Amino acid sequence: MSSRIGLVMLGGNSMKEITKVVVDAMGGDNAPHEIIKGAVEAVGKSDAIHVILVGKEDVINQELSGYTYNKEQISVVHTSEVIETAEPPVMAIRRKKDSSIVVGLKMVKDKEADAFVSAGSSGAVLAGGQLLVGRIKGVERPPLAPLIPTEKGFSILIDCGANVDARPSHLVQFAKMGSIYMEHIMGVKNPKVAIVNIGAEEEKGNALVKETFPMLKECKDINFIGSIEAREIPHGQADVIVCEAFTGNVILKLYEGVASVLVSKIKGGMKQNLRGMIGGLLVKPVLKKTMKDFDASEYGGAPLLGLTGLVVKTHGSSKAKEVCNSILQCVTFKEEGINEKIKECIQAEEKSAQE
Amino acid sequence: MSSRIGLVMLGGNSMKEITKVVVDAMGGDNAPHEIIKGAVEAVGKSDAIHVILVGKEDVINQELSGYTYNKEQISVVHTSEVIETAEPPVMAIRRKKDSSIVVGLKMVKDKEADAFVSAGSSGAVLAGGQLLVGRIKGVERPPLAPLIPTEKGFSILIDCGANVDARPSHLVQFAKMGSIYMEHIMGVKNPKVAIVNIGAEEEKGNALVKETFPMLKECKDINFIGSIEAREIPHGQADVIVCEAFTGNVILKLYEGVASVLVSKIKGGMKQNLRGMIGGLLVKPVLKKTMKDFDASEYGGAPLLGLTGLVVKTHGSSKAKEVCNSILQCVTFKEEGINEKIKECIQAEEKSAQE
Incomplete structure (x- = not known):
């Protein structure tokens, strides 16, 4: 099917490359309805996207029949199995070969698609991403890296759950990948990189941070500003928040x-x-807007970086808007050549290590 | 000086034991003014307290001269040095023998006082508490354990910064000490104990949590309810939140x-x-109250548990109220015999391990 998608003509001579995104139609609390709605919204917003909905064909087609959209931009791949959130991830990935997650990830591995987006089991998406898609050469561990809201905008939190008990060299790569993402996807010039620590001084920290700190200081390709205490994270003191996955997950949650x-x-x-009630009515829009600004789902899902294709995990409770944003994010990711940039950066590191 | 303090007669025959609290008059952003004000407030609230203010005598006496209080309840011990927040803690403790922190902690070690309260350098108070006061026999590591506000009230967060890279056996002792504190100081019956984790399932976690979890499950003297995800902590799902110090510090901050x-x-x-401004004026008291409920300083300082005496670290920005609450907390700590209870509990553990 994917062979049918490729380059399309746009307005005469200009050619635009299509980003092919596989979307897990079965994953998440609001599947399939909100997922499919989000996919339809995304193709409505950009003609440079082709969405491949993977899941139970009859259910998907039934949902799709309620919408008007460009039929050439959405296709369906049938799978018979669904991985539930409660299932042990690695076992589920191994056993349910015909699940939407396994089939979707394999399409990315086989270059039939550029990206996979799922609101399904985090464990299965993370394990499957690492086991099935494969890493960019030189990348030791692929981190999960969501955007988190701050007073100033947003920062990337890397890693927030993919690799517990990571080693210093992993954290250094996370810093580099996060930096590339913030610069090229989010448009932050020379992003400030900091490592989460329990004090601002260099001698503070646990064994992992103490070992990683001087390595980050040595990196010439990132703008390392030192330690960041958790208190300063919401104030937006750094753009790339580097930490081990256990800590990152605690921060996110x-x-x-x-x-x-x-x-x-x-x-x-x-x-x-009564005073509070009247005041409450008046400030309702402010509270709503503040909560919205503080809601990470506004920015799309969290990419699992460093894989040969893109894997994006969206919240289990994702609605159409987040699904749509996550799909659009995949287009920027491809257009900006993020994976090529990660490859260059990691391989430059390897080269300089050999010299 | 302390020998003059002991048992006092109260209303005829009843005898009340006095709790002797050494207060670091030089520590914290608002020292000495707010510290001394807090000490005066505390002795005004209970005649079962004797406060020993330690620091520069002339400065302290100058401050004290502005208040009316029972002169028998406050004494002053002169010290010539002050440990600054930026100093490397262990070195400062070793070098500045005549600092308020070192002198204060030694008085606790020598049983000249029951407790030491300081808003000064966290590092110096933690290092000094461990190096100078000494642990209860059997306690492997003394954790710093602040109360944190929740939707339902408050929970104890143990450890929040004293022992990074702790081992599973340390966390098990933290769980027990936290449980004793919540039950006997905070009056929570059969407190729920949970370990901070990145998922609710037993197989989730980093190496430390995976190893600690089954050990906590085996403990008969605590009400272990399993893992708690960081998202659930503010909802008050557990009373005792057990974690390694790096994680705890991140949570607190x-x-x-x-x-x-x-x-x-x-x-x-x-x-x-304009709508927002009017609404804002009306809801101002609500916002203020919410922030107050969410302000840990309302509950006094964080005890460093498991030492032969009590050491309490209050916020660097402590004002009189927090200092006063911290001093009053020392009285409850002594009256409830928390250290005796910790000793019994830890020694019962050792005994059962030998059997």
Whole structure:
């Protein structure tokens, strides 16, 4: 099927390359409805995308029949199995060969598609991404790297859950990959890179950070600014927040937890008396906007970087908007040649190590 | 001096034991003014306290002269040196023998006082607590354990910065000490103990958590409920949040960071238009109360548990209220015999290990 997609003519002589994105139609709390809606929205926004919806054909076609869209931009690949969130990931990947996740990831591996987007089981997407797609030569571990909201905009948090108990050399590569992503996808010039630490001084930290810090200082291709304490992360003091996956996962999830409890406490407080209730009605749009700004899903999913193709994990609770944003993000990723840039950067590192 | 303090007669025959608290008058951003104010407030609230202010005598006496208080409840010990926040902690402890922190901690070690409270250099208080005061027999590592606010009230976060790269056996002791603290100081019956993890399933986690989890499950003297994801911490799903110090420090500081950025974003949003401004005025008390509920300093300082005496670290930015609460907390700590309970618990563990 993918052989039918390739270059299309746009407005006369200009040729535009199509980004082929496989979307897991079965994954996430709101599948298939919101997933398919998001896919339809994405092709409506760009004619440089072809979406391949993978999952139960009859269910997908039934959903699709409710929409008007350019039929040439969406195709369907049938799979009979679904990996559930509760399943042990590695085992699920090995056993369910005809699941949307396994089939989708294999299409990326086989270059039938550029990217795979899923709101399904995080564990299965991470394990499958690493086991099935394969790493760019020289990349030791592919990190999961979501954007997190800050006072100033957003930062990339790398790694947030793919490689627990990582080694210093992994963290150095994360710093480089995150830096490339922020510069070329998010347009941040000379992004500031910091390592999460428990104090600002160089001598602080656990064994991993103490060993990684001088290595990051030595890197000439990143703008390393030193340690960042967790308190400063939401203030946007750095663009690339480097950490081991356990720490990153705690940061990502605590962000959500604190924000949601704080806002629910404020809302609860407003209901205590008439003054609060009236005030609450007046500030409702502000609260809504603040929560929206603080909602990572606005920025699309989290890429698993350093693989030969792109794998994007979106929230399990993703709605159409996040799915659509994640698909559009894949286009920028391809157009900016992020993987080529990662390859160059990692191989330059290897070369300089050999010299 | 301390020999003069001991048992005092209260209302006829009843005898009340006095808790002797050494307070570092020189430590923290607001020293000496707010520290001394807090000490005066504390003795005003309970006649079962004797505060020993340690620091520059003339400065302390000058401050004290502005207050009316029971002169028998406050004494002053002169020290000539001050440990600054930026100094390397261990070196500072070794070199500045006549600093308020070193002298204060030695008084606890020598049983001239029950507790030491400081808003000074965290590193010096932690290092000094471990090096100078000494551990309860059987305690492997003393954890720093602040209370953190949650939707339901508060939880204890143990360890939040004293022992990076801790081992599983340390975490098991943290769980027990945290459990004793929550039950006997905070009055939480059968406190729920959870270990911070990156997923709810037992097979998730890094090497440390995977090794610690089954050990916690085996503990008969705690109510272990399993893993807790960072997202659930602010919802108050557990009373005792067990983690390694690096993770704990990230949690504590991110809590502060997210809350402060979120509230400043909400406030900023309210200033955008007249509707928001009016609403903002009306909800101001609610925002203020929410931030206050979410401010850990309301609950006093963080105890360094497992030492032969009590060492309490309060925020560097502590004002009188937190200092006062921290001093009062020392009284409960002594009255409830927390250290005796920790000793019993740890020694029961050793005994059962020998059997």
